[in-house]
Amino acid sequence: MPRKTAVEIGADATSFFLSLSCFVTFLVILSLKENIEGVLSRDDVKAIVITGLNGKFSGGFDVTVFGGIQGKKTKKELGFMSIQFVTDTLEAAKKPLVAAIDGPAFGGGLEIALACHARISTSSAQLGLTELQYGILPGLGGTQRLPRLVGLQKALEMILMSKRVNGKEALRLSLVDAISPADKLLKVARQWSLDIFECRRPWVLSLYKTDKLEPMGEAKAILNSARIQAQRQNPNVMHPLVCIDVIEQGIVSDPRNALWKEAEALQELRQSSTCRSLVHTFFSQRQIFKIPGISLMNLQPRKISKVAIIGGGLMSSEIATMLILRNYQVILKEKNEKNLSEEISRAKENLQNQVKHGKATQNDLEKAFSLLSGVLDYDNFKEVDLVIETETESLSLKQEIFAELEKWCPQHCIFTSNSSTFSLRSVGERTKCQNRIARVHFCLLPAGMPFMEIVRTEGTSPQVTVDLIDFGRKLRKTPIVVIDRKGCTVNDMFVTYLLAAILLSERGVEVYKIDQALESFGMQFGPFRIIDMIGFQAFVAISKMFVERIPDRSYKSILLSVLQHHERQGRCNGKGFYKYDNCGKAYPDPELNNKYIKKAGNLSNVTVDAAKPTKLSDTEIVEMILFPALNEACRIIFEGIVIRSSDLDVASVLGIGFPTYRGGIIYWSNSFGSKYVHSRLEKWSEEYGDFFKPCDYILQKSAEGISLEKETNETKSKL
Numbered sequence: 001m002p003r004k005t006a007v008e009i010g011a012d013a014t015s016f017f018l019s020l021s022c023f024v025t026f027l028v029i030l031s032l033k034e035n036i037e038g039v040l041s042r043d044d045v046k047a048i049v050i051t052g053l054n055g056k057f058s059g060g061f062d063v064t065v066f067g068g069i070q071g072k073k074t075k076k077e078l079g080f081m082s083i084q085f086v087t088d089t090l091e092a093a094k095k096p097l098v099a100a101i102d103g104p105a106f107g108g109g110l111e112i113a114l115a116c117h118a119r120i121s122t123s124s125a126q127l128g129l130t131e132l133q134y135g136i137l138p139g140l141g142g143t144q145r146l147p148r149l150v151g152l153q154k155a156l157e158m159i160l161m162s163k164r165v166n167g168k169e170a171l172r173l174s175l176v177d178a179i180s181p182a183d184k185l186l187k188v189a190r191q192w193s194l195d196i197f198e199c200r201r202p203w204v205l206s207l208y209k210t211d212k213l214e215p216m217g218e219a220k221a222i223l224n225s226a227r228i229q230a231q232r233q234n235p236n237v238m239h240p241l242v243c244i245d246v247i248e249q250g251i252v253s254d255p256r257n258a259l260w261k262e263a264e265a266l267q268e269l270r271q272s273s274t275c276r277s278l279v280h281t282f283f284s285q286r287q288i289f290k291i292p293g294i295s296l297m298n299l300q301p302r303k304i305s306k307v308a309i310i311g312g313g314l315m316s317s318e319i320a321t322m323l324i325l326r327n328y329q330v331i332l333k334e335k336n337e338k339n340l341s342e343e344i345s346r347a348k349e350n351l352q353n354q355v356k357h358g359k360a361t362q363n364d365l366e367k368a369f370s371l372l373s374g375v376l377d378y379d380n381f382k383e384v385d386l387v388i389e390t391e392t393e394s395l396s397l398k399q400e401i402f403a404e405l406e407k408w409c410p411q412h413c414i415f416t417s418n419s420s421t422f423s424l425r426s427v428g429e430r431t432k433c434q435n436r437i438a439r440v441h442f443c444l445l446p447a448g449m450p451f452m453e454i455v456r457t458e459g460t461s462p463q464v465t466v467d468l469i470d471f472g473r474k475l476r477k478t479p480i481v482v483i484d485r486k487g488c489t490v491n492d493m494f495v496t497y498l499l500a501a502i503l504l505s506e507r508g509v510e511v512y513k514i515d516q517a518l519e520s521f522g523m524q525f526g527p528f529r530i531i532d533m534i535g536f537q538a539f540v541a542i543s544k545m546f547v548e549r550i551p552d553r554s555y556k557s558i559l560l561s562v563l564q565h566h567e568r569q570g571r572c573n574g575k576g577f578y579k580y581d582n583c584g585k586a587y588p589d590p591e592l593n594n595k596y597i598k599k600a601g602n603l604s605n606v607t608v609d610a611a612k613p614t615k616l617s618d619t620e621i622v623e624m625i626l627f628p629a630l631n632e633a634c635r636i637i638f639e640g641i642v643i644r645s646s647d648l649d650v651a652s653v654l655g656i657g658f659p660t661y662r663g664g665i666i667y668w669s670n671s672f673g674s675k676y677v678h679s680r681l682e683k684w685s686e687e688y689g690d691f692f693k694p695c696d697y698i699l700q701k702s703a704e705g706i707s708l709e710k711e712t713n714e715t716k717s718k719l
């Protein structure tokens with residue numbers, strides 16, 4: 001638990017040291033105010049240093065206070081903190097205050113530092129006004145002081161993108177005045193404060209600094225272009241625009257008045273549904289590391305350096321590329337020379353694409369490629385730490401591979417299968433090492449999305465789970481841990497989403513209208529853009545398995561076969577639902593509807609009133625496409641596959657681009673309730689069949705009139 005007060009951590013003949021608690025709260029501010037006023041009234045103290053504890057300056061304001069989770073701060077209280085405390089007590093103090101910053105200095109914590117008369121940091125400190133990621137704005141004067149310290153252009157970039165900079169970069173920007181090694185930080189800060197006292201260094205009031213601000217005409221142009229960009233990037237949220245207005249007010253009129261506007265805006269924004277959803281997203285992404293029965297064990301992850309990937313074509317070369325780009329040594333194993341050289345060429349091509357799109361340099365490419373080797377046997381598996389098996393779906397083949405792996409690999413090696421058809425238990429049936437068997441699933445778009453699924457059985461050891469979580473994090477993926485079942489838990493939700501879009505298009509709703517409706521709702525990409533990215537060949541294979549496994553609730557589409565028949569394969573060959581130019585830019589294809597979709601509709605024997613769906617509003621389209629995915633998510637919760645429903649919120653945001661500011665697919669359903677979801681699905685299932693049939697979980701929650709969310713009690717997070 002964060003401490004509720006600021007504390008005196010030392011004093012000497014001339015200076016006084018105060019430490020912030022890890023998170024700022026109203027009580028911390030009151031305590032800090034009291035302490036500082038006490039010190040200011042002492043004749044023996046010339047200057048004050050504000051610092052953090054245990055190498056952490058401050059994590060900023062306790063965000064549970066926002067988003068309606070705890071307490072209600074009034075505008076008066078918010079104004080009190082920003083004006084009476086930060087401005088009139090800290091900044092206006094008659095003794096110099098210097099912030100000594102190590103570790104994180106975020107949000108309200110950094111804002112306190114901005115009001116000090118100088119800032120000294122370590123080179124590795126992390127500084128940022130991260131408030132916009134919670135749907136609010138900097139509320140302790142950051143909107144006014146940051147532009148005056150680093151210039152408007154840079155401040156907007158940092159605030160609007162919640163960007164964090166390290167100490168070195170902060171010095172370059174004049175956000176801090178000097179860098180010091182951690183062990184000398186307090187000494188340097190103390191000397192700096194005494195230098196200010198003795199007039200050897202300037203006594204700077206950030207709120208009234210103007211030398212870094214751009215001339216008025218230029219400043220207005222910068223603000224306007226920031227508005228246009230903010231609207232383009234996120235048309236459904238208000239807070240970036242509100243923040244820009246508040247910044248502008250301080251520049252065109254008076255920064256002190258703008259502080260009141262800032263407090264007023266904070267008071268409004270903290271009550272918005274966007275803020276509630278974003279705070280939910282923030283905590284959901286931390287919750288995923290709380291694994292019942294494991295997180296309390298304090299296990300340390302073991303190092304994974306060498307990974308072997310066995311077979312499987314497209315998927316294996318994608319995974320190999322991702323791994324070598326993150327410095328893993330990778331062995332690709334194939335059945336024959338031909339497959340092997342194809343896979344290695346594909347991995348090389350993937351790397352070249354990275355260079356072409358400016359994501360890697362030629363040097364990176366060469367370094368990464370040198371980490372990849374190809375083999376036809378298991379001779380080199382003696383030092384492998386992890387195996388990823390991506391072979392075709394044949395149980396006997398997989399069982400044989402796992403039995404071989406047990407013979408050739410070291411005792412600690414983790415075996416993962418990519419199978420979505422067979423249970424992990426059956427895949428590992430011919431081994432004696434069920435404790436080392438798990439599954440890792442990358443998203444349908446493996447390289448792009450920052451998400452990964454780790455599947456375990458009752459037999460999978462906690463250590464293996466911890467190792468795989470660490471592996472995922474090193475790949476910069478957010479991993480969620482799920483229980484083994486046939487299929488790919490999270491991908492099932494996404495395949496359903498994509499099939500729902502195909503179902504509607506075959507019933508007459510224009511493909512581009514569907515994508516546009518979903519993108520306006522906030523999805524990163526519309527479903528057809530996603531299918532194009534996955535590629536028709538891969539998507540047909542995935543959906544075929546899905547249809548075979550759960551025929552009663554999947555949708556068997558003919559559309560993709562029709563398109564493939566006409567040599568459309570998705571973005572990979574420049575022709576999918578969209579047409580692509582040489583730079584990969586997508587354009588609608590006027591021929592799509594008349595030539596292919598009507599044909600597919602006819603072949604599908606659509607029996608419903610075909611004119612009906614063409615009249616759907618955008619909201620209805622969004623619901624008809626996302627509710628089936630929500631239905632699938634609820635099934636996953638009901639079967640106890642995920643630890644908590646918010647894990648699926650994380651999966652939907654990071655795996656398929658569900659809008660962060662709606663909190664994730666399950667959280668979003670709170671905005672209309674389980675009864676509504678049930679009634680809509682029920683109605684569509686009568687009209688269009690079992691694809692829409694609500695699952696038992698929705699039935700149950702709707703009958704009880706309660707939310708679709710499910711919590712868990714595990715409280716400790718660090719793995």
Ligand SMILES: C[C@H](O)CC(=O)SCCNC(=O)CCNC(=O)[C@H](O)C(C)(C)COP(=O)(O)OP(=O)(O)OC[C@H]1O[C@@H](n2cnc3c(N)ncnc32)[C@H](O)[C@@H]1OP(=O)(O)O
Nearest residue numbers: 059060061062063064104106107108130138139140286717
């Ligand atoms: C009025 C002001 O302008 C408004 C604001 O200040 S908004 C707040 C801005 N602050 C931030 O964005 C900081 C976000 N937090 C972080 O970046 C990191 O948590 C940190 C650098 C502070 C600490 O990192 P680390 O040591 O790895 O610990 P981490 O596991 O992330 O967090 C520790 C615990 O604190 C919680 N926590 C983190 N930041 C929090 C915050 N700002 N408020 C409340 N709880 C927070 C985490 O959920 C976690 O709780 P748990 O143990 O129950 O799961």
